Amino acid sequence: MTTALVDNGVNVEALLGAREAFADAPEIAQFQWRSTVSWVGGTHSRGEVQTFHGFGDEQTHRSRFAFDIDHPLQFAAQDNGITPVEYVLVALGGCLTAGIAAVAQQRGIQLRSVQASVSAEMDLHGILGADPDVRNGFSSVRVDYRIDADATPAEIEALVAQSQKRSAVYDILTNPTAVTVTVS
Amino acid sequence: MRHTTTVVVGAGHSGLAMSRHLAARSIDHVVLERGGVAHSWRTQRWDSLRLLTPNWMTRLPGFVYRGDDPEGHLGAPEVARLIEDYAAESAAPVLTGTSVTALSADTGGYTVRTDRGTWRARSVVAATGLTVPVRPALPVPTDVVTVHAADYRNPGRLPTGGVLVVGASASGVQIAEELRRSGRDVTLAVGEHVRMPRTYRGRDILWWMDASGLLDVPYDAVEDLARVRNLPSMQLVGGRRTLDLNALTALGVRLTGRLVGIQAGRAQFSGSLPNVCALADLKLGRLLDTIDDWADRAGIVAEPAQRYAPTAVPTPALTARLGAGAIESIVWATGMRADLSWLEADVVDRRGRAVHDGGVTASPGLYLMGLPFLRRRRSTLIDGAGADAHDLAEHLAGHLHTAVRRAS
Numbered sequence: 202m203t204t205a206l207v208d209n210g211v212n213v214e215a216l217l218g219a220r221e222a223f224a225d226a227p228e229i230a231q232f233q234w235r236s237t238v239s240w241v242g243g244t245h246s247r248g249e250v251q252t253f254h255g256f257g258d259e260q261t262h263r264s265r266f267a268f269d270i271d272h273p274l275q276f277a278a279q280d281n282g283i284t285p286v287e288y289v290l291v292a293l294g295g296c297l298t299a300g301i302a303a304v305a306q307q308r309g310i311q312l313r314s315v316q317a318s319v320s321a322e323m324d325l326h327g328i329l330g331a332d333p334d335v336r337n338g339f340s341s342v343r344v345d346y347r348i349d350a351d352a353t354p355a356e357i358e359a360l361v362a363q364s365q366k367r368s369a370v371y372d373i374l375t376n377p378t379a380v381t382v383t384v385s
Numbered sequence: 386m387r388h389t390t391t392v393v394v395g396a397g398h399s400g401l402a403m404s405r406h407l408a409a410r411s412i413d414h415v416v417l418e419r420g421g422v423a424h425s426w427r428t429q430r431w432d433s434l435r436l437l438t439p440n441w442m443t444r445l446p447g448f449v450y451r452g453d454d455p456e457g458h459l460g461a462p463e464v465a466r467l468i469e470d471y472a473a474e475s476a477a478p479v480l481t482g483t484s485v486t487a488l489s490a491d492t493g494g495y496t497v498r499t500d501r502g503t504w505r506a507r508s509v510v511a512a513t514g515l516t517v518p519v520r521p522a523l524p525v526p527t528d529v530v531t532v533h534a535a536d537y538r539n540p541g542r543l544p545t546g547g548v549l550v551v552g553a554s555a556s557g558v559q560i561a562e563e564l565r566r567s568g569r570d571v572t573l574a575v576g577e578h579v580r581m582p583r584t585y586r587g588r589d590i591l592w593w594m595d596a597s598g599l600l601d602v603p604y605d606a607v608e609d610l611a612r613v614r615n616l617p618s619m620q621l622v623g624g625r626r627t628l629d630l631n632a633l634t635a636l637g638v639r640l641t642g643r644l645v646g647i648q649a650g651r652a653q654f655s656g657s658l659p660n661v662c663a664l665a666d667l668k669l670g671r672l673l674d675t676i677d678d679w680a681d682r683a684g685i686v687a688e689p690a691q692r693y694a695p696t697a698v699p700t701p702a703l704t705a706r707l708g709a710g711a712i713e714s715i716v717w718a719t720g721m722r723a724d725l726s727w728l729e730a731d732v733v734d735r736r737g738r739a740v741h742d743g744g745v746t747a748s749p750g751l752y753l754m755g756l757p758f759l760r761r762r763r764s765t766l767i768d769g770a771g772a773d774a775h776d777l778a779e780h781l782a783g784h785l786h787t788a789v790r791r792a793s
Contacts, residue, residue, distance in 0.1 A: 227735065359667045365660040366577075375656035376645045 207351075211306040229257040238270070244278045245271040286339070290319040293370045297344060300364030310356060313349040342374060389415045391781065392497045392506040396422045396479045398445060398468055399755035400512035402770035404477040405446040406778035412785070414506075416477055417499060419484040423468035425516050429535040429721075430461035433563055435623025437555055438766055439589055445471055446771045456589070458623030464767075485727050490748050493788075507788060508750035508781050511728065511739075515721035515755070521551075523647045529707050530714040534560060537716055540567035546713030547571070549652060549705065551644045553578040554617035557718030558628050564716070565636050572705060572712065573633060574654060576643035580665040580696070581619045583627045585676065587688040590621070597679040599672075600763040601772075604743050607758070614758045617720065618765075630662065630696050641701045651704045652712065662696035669693065723756060744777050750784050752777045 223230040232255035238248045251265040269282025283291075294317040305312050321339040326332035348357050365371045391407055393400045396418035407414045418424065436443070441455035443464075448471055459467065472479055480501075487498040494507040518533035525531055530544055534556040540563055547570040550561040557573065565571040581590050594600050607613050622628040630640060642655035670692065677690045705712055725732075725739055732746040733739055740746065743760045744753045753759065754773055763769035 355667060355670060358663065359671075362660055362663045362667055365657070366664060371657070371660075375642070377648070377653050 207306060207309050207311045209302045209306045209310075209312050211303045213303060213306045216303060217307075226257070229255070231255070241269075241281070243271075244276070245269065245281045286321065286323065289339075289370075289374070290321060290342075293342065293368075293374060294319040294344065296368045296370035297361075297364050300368050301346075301348070301360050304360050304363045304367075305350065305352075308356070308360070310360065311351045313351075314347070315349075316347045318345045318347075319343070339374075386503050386505055387415075388505045389413050390506060390785065391415075391508045391510065392417060392495070392504050393510045393512055394485050394497075395419075395512040395514060395755070396472060396477070396481070397425065397512065397514045397755065398423075398471075398767045399514060399770045399774070400510070401468065401472050401475060401477050401479075402446050402774035403510050403512055403754060403778060404479075405475050406774045407781075408475065408477075409446075410778060410782050412778075412782065414478065415504065416479045417483045417485055417497070417504075418479055418481045421469075421481050422472045422479060423465040425514060426461050426465040426468065429516065431534070431537045431560065432539045434461050434559070435459060436464060436767070437619065437621040437623055438591055438768060442591060442595065442766070442768045443467065444768050444771060446774060447475065460623075487727050488729060488751075490729060490751070494750065507785060508752070510752045510754060510777065510781070511723075511725065512754040513723055513725070515723055517722050517724045518717065519720045519722050520717040521644070521719060523644070525647060525715060526650050526707050528709060529712065531717065532714070533717040533719075535721060540564050540569065543569075543716075544713040545569065546709070547711055548714050548716060549574060549644070549707075549712045550716045550718055552576065552617070552718035552720070553620065553630065554718060554720065555619060555621055557716075558620050558630075558633060559622050560716050560718055561633055561638050562622075562628060562636065565633070565638050570639075571637075572639045572641055572702075573630075574641050574644040574652075575630065575658060575661060576617075576655075577661050578617055578630075578665050579619045580629050580669045581621050581627075582629070582669075582693060583621060583625060585673065586680070586690060593676045593680075594762075595768075596685075597676060597683075599675065600761065600766070600769070602762045604758055604760050604764075610758070613762075614756070616757070629693075631694065634697055634699070639702070640699055641705070642703075647707065650707050652707055653704050654701060656701070656703060658701045659698045662698050666693075666695045723753075744773060745780055750781070750788070752781060 232253065234253050236248050236250045238246050240246050248268040248270055249265055250262065252259060252261050254260065270285055270288065271281040272278035272284050273280045298315055298317055301315055302312060321342045323339050324335045327335040327337040346361055350357055390412050391414035393403050393414055393416040396416045400416050404414060404416050420428065435458040439455065440450045440452060440457045440459060443450050443459065484500045485497055486500060488509060489496045494505060495509050497504040497506060497509060518535045520533055537560060548564050549572045550557050550564065551574045553573055553575040561571050561573045583590060585593055604610060620629055634640060640658065642658040644652055645655045646653040673692065680687060723739065725737065729748070732748050732751060739753050739756065741753050746753060754777065755770070757765045760773045760776055761769060764773050
């Protein structure tokens with residue numbers, strides 16, 4: 202296994218460089234992520250993401266990204282987009298998979314294919330207010346990876362474990378977060 | 386104002402090992418100690434605690450274990466006595482009951498202020514050890530008794546109700562076990578941990594780590610030094626048995642994820658328990674692979690290689706009620722840190738942690754000892770003080786030499 206021949210398309214040097222830069226100027230590590238969500242009609246909204254703050258400055262994506270959020274026909278909705286909870290699954294799978302690519306690159310492991318199946322269990326009694334003992338959110342989340350890579354099964358398991366250890370969305374889902382909602 | 390060449394702060398195993406090496410180089414010095422020799426071994430250990438390392442590993446410069454139980458594990462009072470005997474045998478120039486309050490550097494050396502007068506020295510070695518209990522700042526309900534592992538003594542001093550032990554390092558697993566055996570309902574909050582079998586292939590796990598050179602891995606050969614220096618202690622207990630999470634589950638200890646908050650009188654636990662267990666299992670597997678490879682190459686005759694069952698992860702509770710009839714006490718097994726408040730700001734970072742290169746600070750003539758993975762993996766153990774003191778005494782002697790040359 203030689204690092205030089207491995208290319209997962211992740212610039213690990215840049216990531217490690219950022220960690221070193223943070224040591225000298227810890228304040229530039231403070232980021233703010235943003236989204237605006239506008240109601241379209243019914244349960245349909247459109248979320249947009251363009252700017253964020255980090256590295257000590259205002260930053261912008263290459264373009265404005267837009268996402269339709271709705272509920273399926275089975276909920277008597279128009280199904281103009283996936284549900285908010287499904288965006289959470291997408292976010293978790295995307296975060297863990299990016300982490301796997303980065304850790305694999307750093308460890309000199311060439312990936313050929315990576316696929317996550319993300320699923321979450323939810324009891325609708327919660328959001329419908331039908332049973333106060335049932336929470337609104339997921340009762341559990343499962344992620345199952347199929348990974349084809351130049352590595353032993355133990356090395357692949359270690360990649361997946363390390364990715365969880367460093368994942369923002371995994372942390373957001375497994376630990377409490379203070380949330381403040383205001384009206385202005 | 387009194388003068389000496391080197392002030393050593395702390396008369397524990399690290400400071401005394403340094404004293405021994407300084408004496409061997411005829412470097413005039415004094416060892417300042419806030420309490421008595423081996424102070425924290427007398428004041429910050431619970432009753433049943435035994436050293437994690439076997440007696441044969443209790444090695445210091447000029448001292449090896451000569452007793453009749455090389456595989457035994459000393460209790461805290463015995464460790465204190467051993468260190469005291471070592472100080473006497475070394476005729477170490479220890480000044481007890483002397484707390485260092487401030488250190489300042491100037492041309493030519495250091496001014497060391499204490500509660501019993503001021504010293505001038507050309508070099509200083511901070512060998513204070515880890516003496517300050519670290520505990521998370523969480524709003525614990527007032528009717529819940531809390532105690533840090535450094536102040537915990539035995540189950541009898543805690544309420545008889547449920548106990549939450551926070552942290553699954555050596556102290557956390559040991560305290561959880563004895564509280565469970567006392568008949569209490571015990572919850573163990575588990576973050577990242579280092580799983581270890583006590584014996585492997587018929588020998589102590591530390592024998593393997595010692596013999597294979599794993600304990601001698603130098604600090605500058607480690608890819609992520611910050612990570613290894615912050616690792617919790619190995620899940621070991623002095624004695625012959627393995628005390629991992631599976632052993633605790635079998636005893637009836639309830640495992641949960643890391644304690645991440647307290648809200649409305651309920652403890653909140655992370656949902657990351659499966660992953661921290663997977664990380665520890667995988668890490669143990671890699672350690673055993675390394676040991677097996679070495680045993681093959683070195684031609685070690687031992688019992689056959691084996692692998693352990695993965696940590697059985699329960700469906701963990703995400704919250705638990707704190708207070709009467711539920712969890713009535715909390716034991717913080719959340720680690721200790723060094724008290725470096727008396728050092729000048731330029732050798733500590735913005736979070737108060739020492740900045741050093743293998744114990745050598747940016748302030749010429751100022752050294753640190755007794756910190757995890759200071760110069761090698763062994764640095765974390767009593768057994769590591771000798772090699773660290775050797776290396777740093779050599780550096781210190783070089784510093785004195787060049788400082789004299791520069792002055793003349």
